[in-house]
Amino acid sequence: MALGRKYNENTIFRDLLAELMELVVTLSVGEFIPQLSWDMFIGGTDTTSTLLEWAMSELMKHPRVMKKLQGGANLQKLEYLKLVIKETIRLHPPVPLLPPRQLMQVPTIMGYDVSAGTMILTNAWGIARGPADWGESPDEFQSERLQTKVDFRGQHFQLISFGAGRRCCPGISFGLAVVEVALANLVRDFD
Protein backbone atom coordinates (compact mmCIF):
# COMPACT_ATOMS: atom_id res chain seq x y z
CA MET A 1 0.00 0.00 0.00
CA ALA A 2 2.94 2.30 0.65
CA LEU A 3 2.18 5.65 -0.95
CA GLY A 4 0.15 4.15 -3.76
CA ARG A 5 3.23 2.60 -5.38
CA LYS A 6 2.77 0.32 -8.35
CA TYR A 7 4.39 -3.08 -7.90
CA ASN A 8 5.57 -5.44 -10.63
CA GLU A 9 7.66 -8.60 -10.85
CA ASN A 10 10.87 -6.59 -10.49
CA THR A 11 9.84 -4.94 -7.25
CA ILE A 12 12.02 -5.94 -4.33
CA PHE A 13 9.94 -6.28 -1.20
CA ARG A 14 11.43 -4.57 1.78
CA ASP A 15 9.90 -3.26 4.91
CA LEU A 16 7.75 -0.16 4.89
CA LEU A 17 10.36 2.02 6.58
CA ALA A 18 13.01 1.22 3.94
CA GLU A 19 10.53 2.13 1.21
CA LEU A 20 9.53 5.36 2.87
CA MET A 21 13.19 6.37 3.30
CA GLU A 22 13.70 5.92 -0.44
CA LEU A 23 10.55 7.88 -1.28
CA VAL A 24 11.57 10.77 0.97
CA VAL A 25 14.42 11.54 -1.40
CA THR A 26 12.47 11.01 -4.62
CA LEU A 27 9.28 12.92 -3.74
CA SER A 28 8.87 16.52 -2.68
CA VAL A 29 7.54 17.23 0.81
CA GLY A 30 4.31 18.50 -0.81
CA GLU A 31 3.80 15.08 -2.43
CA PHE A 32 5.13 12.93 0.38
CA ILE A 33 3.14 14.27 3.34
CA PRO A 34 -0.34 14.02 1.74
CA GLN A 35 0.39 10.51 0.46
CA LEU A 36 1.75 9.33 3.79
CA SER A 37 -1.27 10.81 5.55
CA TRP A 38 -3.51 8.98 3.11
CA ASP A 39 -1.75 5.65 3.87
CA MET A 40 -2.23 6.19 7.58
CA PHE A 41 -5.85 7.26 7.07
CA ILE A 42 -6.69 4.18 4.99
CA GLY A 43 -4.80 1.81 7.30
CA GLY A 44 -5.90 3.27 10.58
CA THR A 45 -9.54 4.39 10.50
CA ASP A 46 -11.84 1.51 9.52
CA THR A 47 -9.65 -0.98 11.36
CA THR A 48 -9.78 0.76 14.74
CA SER A 49 -13.46 1.68 14.55
CA THR A 50 -14.42 -1.87 13.50
CA LEU A 51 -12.46 -3.28 16.42
CA LEU A 52 -14.16 -0.91 18.82
CA GLU A 53 -17.61 -1.88 17.56
CA TRP A 54 -16.86 -5.58 17.92
CA ALA A 55 -15.47 -5.08 21.42
CA MET A 56 -18.65 -3.27 22.52
CA SER A 57 -20.79 -5.93 20.86
CA GLU A 58 -18.98 -8.73 22.74
CA LEU A 59 -19.19 -6.80 26.02
CA MET A 60 -22.95 -6.41 25.62
CA LYS A 61 -23.27 -10.13 25.01
CA HIS A 62 -21.09 -10.86 28.07
CA PRO A 63 -22.34 -8.74 30.99
CA ARG A 64 -19.99 -10.54 33.40
CA VAL A 65 -17.01 -9.25 31.43
CA MET A 66 -18.52 -5.76 31.25
CA LYS A 67 -19.02 -5.73 35.06
CA LYS A 68 -15.48 -6.95 35.64
CA LEU A 69 -14.16 -4.13 33.47
CA GLN A 70 -16.18 -1.55 35.35
CA GLY A 71 -15.21 -2.72 38.85
CA GLY A 72 -11.88 -3.44 40.55
CA ALA A 73 -8.67 -1.44 40.87
CA ASN A 74 -7.53 0.74 37.97
CA LEU A 75 -4.41 -1.23 37.05
CA GLN A 76 -6.32 -4.51 37.12
CA LYS A 77 -8.99 -2.97 34.91
CA LEU A 78 -6.37 -1.79 32.42
CA GLU A 79 -4.80 -5.25 32.21
CA TYR A 80 -8.24 -6.80 31.78
CA LEU A 81 -9.18 -4.22 29.13
CA LYS A 82 -6.11 -5.28 27.12
CA LEU A 83 -7.18 -8.93 27.38
CA VAL A 84 -10.69 -8.08 26.19
CA ILE A 85 -9.28 -6.19 23.19
CA LYS A 86 -6.88 -9.04 22.41
CA GLU A 87 -9.67 -11.62 22.43
CA THR A 88 -11.79 -9.30 20.25
CA ILE A 89 -8.94 -9.00 17.75
CA ARG A 90 -8.66 -12.80 17.69
CA LEU A 91 -12.35 -13.44 17.05
CA HIS A 92 -13.02 -10.42 14.83
CA PRO A 93 -9.85 -9.36 13.01
CA PRO A 94 -10.72 -6.11 11.17
CA VAL A 95 -8.69 -7.39 8.18
CA PRO A 96 -9.92 -11.00 8.01
CA LEU A 97 -8.10 -11.80 4.76
CA LEU A 98 -4.60 -10.36 4.77
CA PRO A 99 -3.53 -8.37 1.69
CA PRO A 100 -2.49 -10.75 -1.11
CA ARG A 101 1.06 -11.98 -1.51
CA GLN A 102 2.58 -13.16 -4.77
CA LEU A 103 4.94 -16.09 -4.41
CA MET A 104 8.40 -15.42 -5.84
CA GLN A 105 9.69 -18.95 -5.32
CA VAL A 106 8.12 -22.39 -5.65
CA PRO A 107 7.33 -23.53 -2.13
CA THR A 108 5.55 -26.57 -0.77
CA ILE A 109 2.75 -25.49 1.53
CA MET A 110 1.28 -28.25 3.71
CA GLY A 111 2.30 -30.85 1.15
CA TYR A 112 0.99 -28.89 -1.86
CA ASP A 113 3.40 -27.69 -4.55
CA VAL A 114 2.49 -24.11 -5.43
CA SER A 115 3.77 -22.40 -8.57
CA ALA A 116 5.80 -19.23 -8.45
CA GLY A 117 3.64 -16.19 -9.23
CA THR A 118 0.58 -17.58 -7.45
CA MET A 119 -1.39 -15.06 -5.41
CA ILE A 120 -1.86 -16.20 -1.84
CA LEU A 121 -4.58 -14.87 0.45
CA THR A 122 -4.06 -15.67 4.12
CA ASN A 123 -7.22 -16.26 6.10
CA ALA A 124 -6.28 -14.63 9.42
CA TRP A 125 -9.89 -15.01 10.62
CA GLY A 126 -9.88 -18.79 10.03
CA ILE A 127 -6.42 -19.28 11.54
CA ALA A 128 -7.47 -17.50 14.73
CA ARG A 129 -10.38 -19.93 15.14
CA GLY A 130 -8.59 -23.20 14.36
CA PRO A 131 -9.41 -25.85 17.00
CA ALA A 132 -5.84 -27.22 16.81
CA ASP A 133 -4.50 -23.98 18.28
CA TRP A 134 -7.50 -22.65 20.13
CA GLY A 135 -9.03 -25.66 21.87
CA GLU A 136 -12.56 -27.01 21.89
CA SER A 137 -14.53 -23.79 21.68
CA PRO A 138 -12.52 -21.49 19.45
CA ASP A 139 -15.62 -19.53 18.38
CA GLU A 140 -16.45 -18.49 21.92
CA PHE A 141 -15.43 -15.15 23.36
CA GLN A 142 -13.39 -15.99 26.46
CA SER A 143 -11.79 -12.85 27.78
CA GLU A 144 -9.25 -14.73 29.93
CA ARG A 145 -8.10 -16.94 27.06
CA LEU A 146 -5.19 -14.76 25.99
CA GLN A 147 -3.43 -14.54 29.33
CA THR A 148 -0.93 -16.82 27.58
CA LYS A 149 2.21 -15.64 25.86
CA VAL A 150 0.49 -15.76 22.46
CA ASP A 151 0.57 -12.28 20.98
CA PHE A 152 -0.43 -10.59 17.73
CA ARG A 153 2.82 -8.82 16.91
CA GLY A 154 3.79 -11.26 14.18
CA GLN A 155 5.74 -13.82 16.22
CA HIS A 156 2.91 -16.28 16.81
CA PHE A 157 1.39 -17.51 13.59
CA GLN A 158 -1.84 -18.69 15.19
CA LEU A 159 -2.71 -15.01 15.75
CA ILE A 160 -1.78 -12.82 12.79
CA SER A 161 -4.56 -10.22 12.87
CA PHE A 162 -1.94 -7.52 12.17
CA GLY A 163 -0.04 -9.61 9.61
CA ALA A 164 3.51 -10.82 10.13
CA GLY A 165 6.95 -10.28 8.68
CA ARG A 166 8.27 -7.29 6.79
CA ARG A 167 4.86 -5.92 5.85
CA CYS A 168 3.32 -6.37 9.28
CA CYS A 169 1.07 -3.46 10.37
CA PRO A 170 3.23 -0.54 11.53
CA GLY A 171 0.27 1.00 13.38
CA ILE A 172 -0.23 -1.73 16.02
CA SER A 173 0.74 0.32 19.08
CA PHE A 174 -1.04 3.44 17.90
CA GLY A 175 -4.19 1.53 16.90
CA LEU A 176 -4.33 -0.29 20.23
CA ALA A 177 -3.81 2.91 22.21
CA VAL A 178 -6.71 4.55 20.36
CA VAL A 179 -9.00 1.58 20.96
CA GLU A 180 -7.99 1.30 24.64
CA VAL A 181 -8.79 4.95 25.36
CA ALA A 182 -12.08 4.91 23.45
CA LEU A 183 -13.26 1.60 24.92
CA ALA A 184 -12.30 2.59 28.47
CA ASN A 185 -14.39 5.76 28.11
CA LEU A 186 -17.37 3.93 26.65
CA VAL A 187 -17.30 1.20 29.29
CA ARG A 188 -16.91 3.63 32.19
CA ASP A 189 -20.25 5.28 31.47
CA PHE A 190 -22.09 2.32 29.97
CA ASP A 191 -25.20 1.24 31.81
Ligand code: HEM
Ligand atom coordinates in the same frame (compact mmCIF):
# COMPACT_ATOMS: atom_id res chain seq x y z
C1 HEM B 1 -6.83 -2.38 15.17
C2 HEM B 1 -6.24 -1.71 14.30
C3 HEM B 1 -5.49 -2.25 13.09
C4 HEM B 1 -5.49 -3.50 12.52
C5 HEM B 1 -6.26 -4.74 12.95
C6 HEM B 1 -4.58 -3.44 11.39
C7 HEM B 1 -4.30 -4.50 10.56
C8 HEM B 1 -3.42 -4.44 9.51
C9 HEM B 1 -3.10 -5.55 8.64
C10 HEM B 1 -3.68 -6.95 8.75
C11 HEM B 1 -2.22 -5.11 7.73
C12 HEM B 1 -1.59 -5.92 6.59
C13 HEM B 1 -0.36 -6.61 7.10
C14 HEM B 1 0.20 -7.55 6.06
O1 HEM B 1 0.10 -7.26 4.87
O2 HEM B 1 0.74 -8.61 6.45
C15 HEM B 1 -1.96 -3.71 7.99
C16 HEM B 1 -1.10 -2.92 7.26
C17 HEM B 1 -0.93 -1.57 7.48
N1 HEM B 1 -1.45 -0.84 8.52
FE1 HEM B 1 -2.66 -1.52 9.98
N2 HEM B 1 -4.07 -2.18 11.32
C18 HEM B 1 -4.58 -1.42 12.33
C19 HEM B 1 -4.30 -0.12 12.63
C20 HEM B 1 -3.47 0.70 11.90
C21 HEM B 1 -3.18 2.10 12.19
C22 HEM B 1 -3.76 2.85 13.40
C23 HEM B 1 -2.35 2.56 11.22
C24 HEM B 1 -1.72 3.92 11.01
C25 HEM B 1 -1.96 4.96 11.72
C26 HEM B 1 -2.10 1.45 10.31
C27 HEM B 1 -1.33 1.53 9.18
C28 HEM B 1 -1.04 0.47 8.36
C29 HEM B 1 -0.20 0.58 7.16
C30 HEM B 1 0.46 1.86 6.63
C31 HEM B 1 -0.12 -0.70 6.63
C32 HEM B 1 0.66 -1.13 5.37
C33 HEM B 1 2.01 -1.69 5.81
C34 HEM B 1 2.87 -2.11 4.62
O3 HEM B 1 2.39 -2.09 3.49
O4 HEM B 1 4.03 -2.49 4.87
N3 HEM B 1 -2.79 0.34 10.76
N4 HEM B 1 -2.70 -3.34 9.09
